[in-house]
Amino acid sequence: MTSDILKDAKKLQTSFIPSGNFKESFKEKEHDKNISIQIHERSVEDEITERTFQDVSLCYQCGKCSAGCPVRYYMDIAPNKVVRLIQLGYYEEALNSDTPWLCAGCLACSVRCPKEFDLARFMDAVREIALEKGVEIKQVNILKFHNAFLDQIKNHGRSYEAGLVADYKMKTLDLFQDVDSAPGMFLKGKLILLPHNIKNRKEIKRIFKKTSGKN
């Protein structure tokens, strides 16, 4: 009876084991050099609330978000569990999770959440904070792709695929990825080889500079 209800469950790689420590022990680790997260005055939970305009305690852990998440099977922990970790103060585990990076931002969770908690927006904030705190991102390629994409915009005002793919390949050193599309695109005359520069690139650069915070 149980076998087929957990259809595809094997695809789930890791199960979540909480490290058993709440906020306090997280602070203890502050001095542990191996931990790359720096503790700020405000808790991660507060930061998220501030950025997303919604209180994390809204979520009552029904799991509807995870149930409908298209990328659920590829994530290390369920999306609702990322919220749970933040609620309980297991910030480190939450920020280290793959899940926010795999989230495709499809909003399925947000539109169905019975508590009207915008989980997609929450995921944005978790990623943002993970980056700011210098957490090592496990889904390297995803991050590199985003960086490559943003570099295009920063430099040209628009993205152009040839540059994007080249830059991404440089960043990932995965030269054979995407062999399907690029040459194909080229043949079809879709891959423009020169960037299209917008006129007011200065403004774009300024926006990037002012919003980048640290770097």
Added chain:
Amino acid sequence: MRYGYFPGCSLTSSAKEYDISLRKVTDKLGITFEEINDWSCCGATSAHVTNHKLSAALAMRNIMLAGQQGLDNIIAPCAACYNRLIISQNEVKNHSGIRKETEDLLSVKFEKDLKIINILELFLKSGLNKITEKRKRELSGVKAACYYGCLLVRPAAITKFDDAEQPESMEKIVEATGAYAVDWNYKTECCGAAHSISRRDIVIDLSKKIIDDAIAHGANVLVVACPMCHTNLDMRQRAMKRKYPEHKNFPVLYLTELIGLSLGMDEKDLGIDLHYSNFKYADTLMNNSAKG
């Protein structure tokens, strides 16, 4: 009412057939618009997943430019651009903090309230009867699975034009072309979107399920309104075949291309030959109809 046009990056390259067909079709239907001068990328997924301030500013820059150009509406044919623009606009409207920050970044004051329109709204508003009246080609053999993807109708509270779970507007447009719209399950399931390059494995799995569901419900073509969806569903079919050898090429059309076909336009003129699934639509689909 002056319509502004925000093509977005994809429509200038990988999805240029979307741009081509859109321009052809609107021209025929007498819909006019002006491209926003010096528009820039909306920031797409990459901006909002990593830096929200940046994302808001990049999107709002375009809305601001359109305002300055004296436009009242912005047509954003790419579902992802549409979603970024409308969500950023909404956020700026509702949160004075973000508004102020973004205004400072762009050294402007947001005054004009432009309406962001997606491709479905554009055709619904301009009148479906125009399409029906100008129909030249018989498309009754076309059984289309209308694929909205995730970003076109969500979140309904902001997009406010169709139901987020059981949308019907694209079906209405498809039916105006004389084609038949099938009822199916994956209308709004996500194709993996921005993971197209970085996690192609995911995208292939998700897109495969979408195509399979369309086939299972009797569709002979997928109709999309988003370049990201098109990339994942069309271009990724080659890789899909490697992973799922039994997979057969399945045609994926932009909505504008389908409309163009019904208006009697040539496949080549619409840019359909640029698709990867490499399908002779006119032959296959339309002759099918002759056979019944």
Added chain:
Amino acid sequence: MKIGVFVCHCGENISSTVDCLRVADLCKSYSGVEYSVDYKYMCSDPGQKLIKEAIHKYDLDAIVVGSCSPHMHERTFRNAAVSAGINPFMVEIANLREHCSWVHDEIEASTRKAIELMRMAIEKVKRDKPLTKINVPVTKRVLVIGGGIAGIQAALDTANAGYEVVLVEKEPSIGGHMSQLSETFPTLDCSQCILTPRMVEVHQHPRIKLMTYSEVERVEGFIGNFKVTIRKKARHINEENCSGCGLCITKCPIKKKAYNSFEEDLAFRPAVYVPFPQAIPNIPVIDETVCTYYKTGKCGMCLKVCDREAIDFGQKDTIHVADVGAIIVATGYKLYNIEKKSEDSIYKGYGEYGYGKYRDILDGLQFERIASASGPTSGEIKRPSDGRVPKKLAFIQCVGSRDDSKGISYCSKICCMYTAKQAMLYRHKVHDGEAYIFYMDIRAGGKMYEEFVRRAIEEDKVKYIRGRVSRIYEENGKYIVKGEDTIAGMPVEIDADMVVLATAMIPQDDAGSLARKIGIPYDKYGFFNEAHPKLRPVESTTAGIFLAGACQSPKDIPESVSMASAAASKAIILFANDTLEREPVVAKVNEDICAGCFYCMKVCPFGAVEVKDVKDMNGIVYKEVAYINQGVCQGCGTCTATCLSKSIELAGFNNEEIFAEIAAL
């Protein structure tokens, strides 16, 4: 006038932010104050004794108590005053707790505010006049609205106590939702079997006047003296003549035009029908909207076959008036429907579950009918779409409930239990079937309830999966239910043959309009409000109107029945006296200066204002003035504030008293 002042500490509730001693001391200096004191608990026995003794010792005429809200202890202090010989309306309360100490934290400022509040009360009490209670007669008859189990129980209890009852039910039969249920938790006894005897008892009771297919049109009057107008809808059957043989029903050629609402639309019914075989009364109704005779003037088959001449196509609605002393409202609930609703409805519907487009996705009541031996499948569990026996059943709890986005925020309270019951029934009937229940929490508080749920899990092997379902869609005749097991942290997908949604219990559609008709408040959903959530749960805030069953909030049968008996006993208590005492805080019109504009009549929320003819010595009417019925007036003061000619005074709160209070500030 000699006034006594009593300042209470309320433990530390008041004294922690108000310097009570200083307040009491200062009050001594006000003119008229004979005695002033502070004390830790003024409401306690020694506190009351202190008041009584002071009244005697200082020969006080009036007292002012600085304490908690008058809602809490006005009655206590008035009683103390009465037992010491002072009129209860010569007692004023200054609210030093809710209005002062609880809402401020700065001692000096709070103390000054407390002093002001005391001074206002002192100035008012100086002008207070002794008032005496009003007596009104009581009509010892009850109106019960709604004939579900709650209404049935309330009617039987009151009638058995010796009082007459008018029971008004809008459907053709009494029984309510309980008559639709298969078996009932936690004992699994057959619902019809325990309900039908009660229904028969109602029918045969000499003191119960049963009015089915009827609705309350209007309620006038006040506690002890309501006048109720009831519309009895035309059945198009002569009730006297009809023997209930049912020949018309079997012969009616219209078989498939109208859904059978008793079967939750899972079956059809003829144009002439009784809702179910055990209906009380067993008299059919002709549905004008589908009957051929009303469309074309032809057919009349029923007329031909009925040898008792009971068919009466020309029958019209009739209006009846009843005088009653108390009203018990027991109009029950309905279920949330997942279909798409208009944008402004608070109930949005569930698009992710198909907005009701799938025929094998049922709600709880539909499943009850399918599981019921008298239901459309004779108790065999079958799919409505193709009649196949489902081998895998998914139940989803909390649909519409606990959902701020598509439904309501509250928990419907009974669906955990009935879902467990239904899964159990399914497992009993389909031995090789699998039952899965998606739940968020299992709420099984109640005698034998938790044990019942455990039985479903341990004995009947029902699988509970903790997580809300995100989507359901059809694939090859199966319903794919996408969930997440939040305990295992794993996604779950079930290909069910049938899905049962435990949809929320919500008020009847007409709950709001009925409440406005009879003058009782209701909450934002339409559930009727009780007068006090803890201490007066079966009374509405309108005197003489009581609540029973699921019309007040979601309830199961035991709770509905308890509440019904409680409401009945409230009515019986009311009838224990021949007349009623009412608070004399009512408005009175000064007929000499009333200009007869009747603005007061328009604004009075209780309909207490009437027109009165003023006659001269010869008995000739020379003007019309407003007259306020003292039995109806609730003393809200709306008329007083509205009257342009200042001819209305509210006893106990007249203009002089109020102005003095303000002037003291």
